[in-house]
Amino acid sequence: MEGLQLRQVCASRGHREVLHGLDLAVARGELLVVLGPSGAGKSTLLRVVAGLEPATAGAVVIAGRDVTRLRPGRRNVSMVFQSHALFPHMTVAENIGFGPFVRGESRHEVRERVARAAIAVGCGLLLDRRPDQLSGGERQRVALARALVREPDVFLLDEPLSNLDAELRAETRGELKALHERVGTTMVHVTHDQVEALILGDRIAVMRAGRLEQTGTPQEIWQSPATTFVARFVGSPAMNLLPGEGPLRPPGMAADPERVVGFRPDAVRLSDPAGADCTGTVYRVDVIGEDAHAYLRIGGDTVVARMPTTTRPAVGDTVAVAVRWDDAHFFDARTERRIAA
DSSP states (O other), X not given: OEEEEEEEEEEEETTEEEXXXXXXXXXXXXXXEEEXXXXXXXXXXXXXXHTSSOOSEEEEEETTEEOTTSXXXXXXXXXXXXXXXXXXXSOHHHXXXXXXXXXXXXXXXXXXXXXXXXXXXXXXXXXXXXXXXXXXXXHHHHHHHHHHTTOOSEEEEESTXXXXXXXXXXXXXXXXXXXXXXXXXXXXXXXXXXXXXXXXXXXXXXXXXXXXXXXXXXXXXXXXXXXXXXXXXXXXXXXXXXXXXXXXOOTTOOOOTTXXXXXOGGGEEEEOGGGOSEEEEEEEEEEETTEEEXXXXXXXXXXXXXXEGGGOOOTTOEXXXXXXXXXXXXXXXXXXXXXXX
């Protein structure tokens, strides 16, 4: 059974359409990551699923029920926001159990569910503390437990790790992945962080301007980007995308202004002149740990090459450039969609 299905869903704010006929299916128990830049419509998608914003067209189906016209409380979804929004005067246990308590569930049942949720997210020893006695990561665990205690059909996460520092974010990301594996709840996680998406997602849905660009496994998104937008957005540095009539293109390929040639920085080698496709001039070198990213000018185009720092060139060098063309991608310059070689 599908945990969540969006059928031609549209949403508007005033006269501006934010979501444009989205079709998306999330399997029961799947963790889908919705990835895209600011303004892509990611948070609006979650709010429409939760019932916090109306769908102006289409249908939202959760666990086989059409919930499009139901108010949020009747959809059996839980949502975690960027802000933890914990009640400062309540203990952790009271924060987690607030929802079931106001819905009139028995104190005994609330205590049991609070304990289960707290143990699931790793904050079982914090139940007597108040939010001001917790670290950022601990407050995030409490927010997750508060959403989990509802035992929802769909768990919605709106960039819940964005306010954490890098180390804590990486740690919490691993805990979130482990939590999903333990509880098996259908989850939709929104982020603009590609690393987060590639690590967390069973599948990734890439959005731009209220539309889906591509949906697939992390490996599919990385290895077979469906559009030039996905190719640019997923990868750091981004995939090199060059016009098909430029000086750097596969051997035997005629100049073609209607084609875009793409290849990742890892596919670029600074070789000896005998095996080179062309030459370029180094205008910038970034050193990141053991990696170096060399930025080259080739004609009017820019190409990025990734290499070990021990073999990096110097700014101003003229270098021979070769590309591993077996790993190249090709796109239609008009539609920006992937095409065969």
